Amino acid sequence: MSETAPHVRIRAIGPEHLAQRVQVRGWLRNKPGGKGRYFLWLRDGSGEIQAIVEEAKVSPEQWQLVDEIGIESSIVVDGIVRAHPKNEDEYELEFQRIRVIQSVSDYPIGKKEHGTEFLMKNRHLWLRGKRQSAILRIRSEIHKAWADFFHDRGFFRVDTPIFTPNACEGTTTLFEVEYHGDTVYLSQSGQLYNEADIGALGQVYCFGPTFRAEKSKTRRHLLEFWMLEMEAAYYDMHDNIRFQEEMIAFTVGRILERCMPDLHDIWSAVRSDDKRSFEDWVARLRPSLATPYPRMRYGETIELINGERERYLQEYQEQFPKATIAFEDGSLRAMKKLTWDELREAWLACTIKEFQASGKAAAASDDDDDDSGAEKSAALPAARPFRWGEDYGAPDETLIGAQFDRPVFVSNFPIEIKGFYFKDELDDSGERVIDPVFAALPEGLKEEGMSGYTVMGSDLIGSEGAGEMIGGSQREDDTERLFEKVRHHQLPEDEFQWYLDCRRFGNVPHSGFGIGLERFTAWVCGGTDTPVHIREVITFPRMLHQYRP
């Protein structure tokens, strides 16, 4: 009885272990049962298995140990692998022996639901949860998949600096760090360094933490997140897009191949009365295995967005017939009198910035046909047409993504809304292209300051409201144009000399992109009805005013 059984990780237990004595080293997830019999749910970080302990079959000393341990006690259990009598393709352990490393009786996280605040204060323990640990295993697999994908295609990993002397795009707010008397910033992108690195290595990627000091508090934002950025010499925008969709398809394939138990753990934690079967739930990922993904030009999305806004407005009016809409100038109009055309007319009379329509709906007090008595209200969605030259808001990206069952590329944005390094879109004769949708607009609908010129950039928008997952572009390789753009964006030229230097010596066309690991992982792990919050996708999230533990 003193011989030690071979240690196995739970996930590795298979048919070859049947009737074999093995050792599991881990923690106690739960302990249903009681007098005479316990079911020890064991977890070791790779998976879960239950060991059945029967009082009649073990020594009194062993039974006492089992009887006393509480949830999250650390234990080593020897047992004989048996087929689960009820669940097909599952195994269980016939208990042989337990060694208690630490007995725990007051684990703070219970078996029922908890609130966000409590869970976040206990993030160091929440990580152990079934859903949380499954998500982290998938994140790890994505790391591996991406490394394989890039190395298989002849890319080298470089590591770009985290302390940087200036902003990459100037617009975003950065974290300042005192650097022995100087001020430097935490990196928000390794792109400019990657562009230099391709001069040495041709095709590179970097992968590290990225910092954004924006005061965003949404389910898509972290202040510290992990971003992979790729850069390749002699890639144009279309090479870039093809590379991206192949990478996403490859990664999804890897997850479906290797992470089914983890996806199942995530699915099983969904508590809903009418939840889909596991197969149906996983099926949402399968379309993304097939390339190419749909592509749209920015200009082509405007009609789509406006059609959706009009539909939303109509729904809003039907749901809240007595709602009012307020313009910034203070005038009030009855909502039911405002047609889409009237809204468009009002909008045309002012600029985008001036037009700040907002609606507030509330059930009338004299109208008490609703016995609940609860006051219904809803904020008005964006109640104006989207005009060429505007940047997308989060709801716009959501609705574009919702049109497709797989990620979609949106490309060729107005030059005015993108960074300095985007290459101009040129026609065959080398002239800048005016976007056809812009060109077809009547004069009154062309926003002031918009040229109609576009750039060779693309975003990849996830289906099911995941939002932007990838931002990429062909980089400006016309040295003169690049100098102009640096000046036009009022960037500190001194700090950019080294970057511009790379254009002077062996300048080549090149492209690249960045993908946020957490947003991608959240998209893989969650669906429309089962969203994964970005704070669940990294061990210790850093969010606005929240950096503990």
Added chain:
RNA sequence: UCCGGCGUAGCUCAAUGGCAGAGCAAACGGCUGUUAACCGUUAGGUUACUGGUUCGAGUCCAGUCGCCGGAGCCA
């Protein structure tokens, strides 16, 4: 920074301006192929904080703090 919501037992949540409640967790007992097991008993409170209105405030008002969601911006 702005807009909206929330803050009651260790946890999740109830409570017309009128005695502070339930489930889970904990302790004790019962039951047993359990799937967030189940049943019984016990214990558990400065209703976030400060001030105000009121005969009376968890509830209404003002402020402060904390949390959540969203907007802008972005991956």
